[in-house]
Amino acid sequence: MTELDCLIIGAGPAGTCAALRLLQLGYRVGLVERARFPRSQIGEALTPGIRNILELLQADDALAGLPHIAGRPSVLRWEHDALQPAAQSDTAVVARAEFDARLLALASSRGARLWQPARVQAIEGRPEAWRVQVVETATGTASHLRARWLFEATGRHGTAITRWACAPNLAALWAEFDAAQVAPDCLAATRVEALADAWLWASVLPSGRLRVMVLADPHAIGGGLDSSWRRALASSRSLPALADLAPAQPLRICSAAPYLDTAAWRPGRVKIGDAAFALDPVSGSGVEKAMRFSLQTAVAWHTWSTSTDDAGRSLAQQYFSQQLNQTCARHVRWCAAHYASAWSAAGDFWRARSTPPIQRTTPTASAIGEPTADFFSSLAEAPSAEPPPAGPDQWPANARIRLDAACQLVPQLCVVQDLVRTAPALTHPHLPRAVAFVADQAIASHWGLLRREQTLGELHDALARTMRPEAAGAMVAWLRRSGVMVRAA
The missing domain is CATH 3.30.9.100 (D-Amino Acid Oxidase; Chain A, domain 2)
Known part of the structure; x- marks a missing residue:
């Protein structure tokens, strides 16, 4: 009987990303994948944020030399009924089959137990004590596993009974x-x-x-x-x-239908990737969002697993739900605006997709039905933050500055040293969401210093005495471009 902490069912980018992060956190991980690799797969666009994910997973070397195309010109026919050159995008088009295969090989090399091609034949038991039978496709050989938790990364092939449509099919x-x-x-x-x-x-x-x-x-x-x-x-x-x-x-x-699974966290099992949500492909960010959510889920489960009381486990589940709902809702809102901007938006296809869904019933915590209130509150957020005015880049070097009086600190669920915690975060009308950390430095720890009247040079020198010089530079750079600083009277 193979003993595992986490069994991940499905080895696409979401599943292997979760496996790599859980291995980093010290867990015994298994992966079951039904297909042979490399496999044909669509979804070749990788957006720039994937670089940060690969860096966190220490996967840069494993993916070095991956066949890809980047920096190509783009032609757009969207807001106007004519072809127009578009700004160069940082999105890369990769050999997706090889991308998936390399991530899986990396997880296996770092200690993940792998069954491929194989299928899950039976799941019995209860949370923290699942008994799973896995059958290898080629030989029919059955393996018997015990796992504390199951991570379902089965993509669109998973059960659809709890999936709520975020937009027309x-x-x-x-x-x-x-x-x-x-x-x-x-x-x-x-x-x-x-x-x-x-x-x-x-x-x-x-x-x-x-x-x-x-x-x-x-x-x-x-x-x-x-x-x-x-x-x-x-x-x-x-x-x-x-x-x-x-x-x-x-x-x-x-x-290619977008949806949200309303029962993605259940006792002893969680859904990630397309099993949890699917985004409209108009943004091309589906792979990145699936991988990032896998990282967030791994940390949520790590928090749940190491908590000794109900309060810690409640934080873990709240964080999972918050990230799932916000990721999906913000994308739904962006897509609706993007569809509404098309030159052909008067047509039925476009009108149906230009209006975000509305809350038709009172959401409950039930597994089946509409999303919880978190989804609709995220959907109702302002489409974008107020644009910052001309800021420190246009001010003289000796200009004296301070934090705007509109800045506040509010409690926010954050990841602190690989665990979900409540931490104070900075809010301001120019920020799309509250920010607790910049360059791994807690903003709240430097609140008094940031509110002091001083020049940017003085601020940088003061920060550099409390943190690494590169972190001080990153925080000052963020303050310069975020619009939260104002000139002192």
Whole structure:
């Protein structure tokens, strides 16, 4: 009988990210993955925040040399019914199958027990004492495990009974074209287009193929996948010639619907990645958000596991719920505004996605139903913080400054030394959310110093006497750009 602290079911980025973090925290970790790697997988866009995640996981070396494409120009047809060059993005397009395989290999090399390809045949017992039977696909060999907690990272394949739709249903039609099939200008830039009743994304993959994806209402597609695909391409401004070309591999369809699981934390088991929530792909940040939530879940469980009283465990569950609801709600709100900005926003497809969901019933703590009040309160937050006025960058070097009187310290759930704790955090109208730490330094610890009238140079020197010089520089830089400082009268 294999003894584990945590058994993770599913070894995509969310599952392996959780495994790597739990291993860092000293736990015995197992992973069950039903597919052989490398496996074909869509979702190749990696947003810049993934760099911080990989650094925390000490995974930079394992992913060095990963085939990717970055720094490519982009062409946009969104707010205007015309193709326009877009600002260069830091988002990279990677060989997703290799990305997943390398993360899994790293987790295995650091001590995670791996069953692959394999399936969970049975789960019995209770929280803290689960008994799990895992069967290897190739041989039928059964392994018997004992695990304290289960982390479900089964993606969209998990149970849908507790999933609450955050927006109207969405389907992705996608295919790939060989480079020799298409004109060179089709390969020159990443393309995003708002169409009359759908939107389109196209980019070259590290393999050299052109991936094209059409996102549409599945009810509008019906059974005519090929006709819907051709109609969408023909209506595009940048890729109409592809409408009459046969893709290099058969046209495929999959769900891209955004949702939130209202029972992601249950006694003895938690859901992460797409098992917990799925984001609208219009932002391209799904992989990063799934990995970041896995880190947050690992810390929440670590807090729960090491707590000796109900108060500590309650903090852990509150933090998990807060991060889940805020991540999902803020993305839903952003997506609604982005859909509303499209040139074609008057169409039914766009109108349906331009309005965030409203609270239709009184949320309860029940497992099934609408999200809790945390989700709707996050959804109702101001779309963005007030823009900061001209700040310290425009002031003379000898200008005397201080914290704005509107700054306050409020209690906030934070991660302190790998545990969830309540800590004071800085709020201000120019900040999108409360901030407790900058460069791992607690703002509240320097509250009296920050409120003192002084020059930026004097502030930096004073901070450098209480922390590392690079941390002092980072805190001053954050204060300069955040808009919380004002000139002293």
